[in-house]
Amino acid sequence: MVKRTSSPRRGTRGNSRLATPDRLDTVQNASWELSAIGECLAAIGRDLELAPCDQKSPVSGTSNALNWLASEIDRRCVLIDEVLS
Template structure:
């Protein structure tokens, strides 16, 4: 019979003990970089929302989508940062 080992549940403190400081730094850096990407997307989205409405494509809708995407990136970065602390 094979020996069964329990795996830590997602979000448990056991997972963070398995990560090395180098890996944690890598994840933190990735989180900061994603956050920066989110800020860029939000800025583009705001610019598109404020674009003149005489354009052929509805820029406001695309701007809204980019702002939503930026907020989702930010939300996930916050979750990552909370898990690392």
């Protein structure tokens, strides 16, 4: 039988990584890009909501899903920005 050793958890001794300015910049840029994606999804959701009712596809469900996804992205971006500041 092979003895298994656990690897150190993130943030424990030996595995901690400092948040350098370059890393912070990378995370901030990713947050801004993610926020832009959220805006695009929200715009698509709004366009679907305003689509004519004669379409046969369930547009309202799709638009609701896109709007929810956009709001979740925005919520997470706010959390990232709070941690960075």
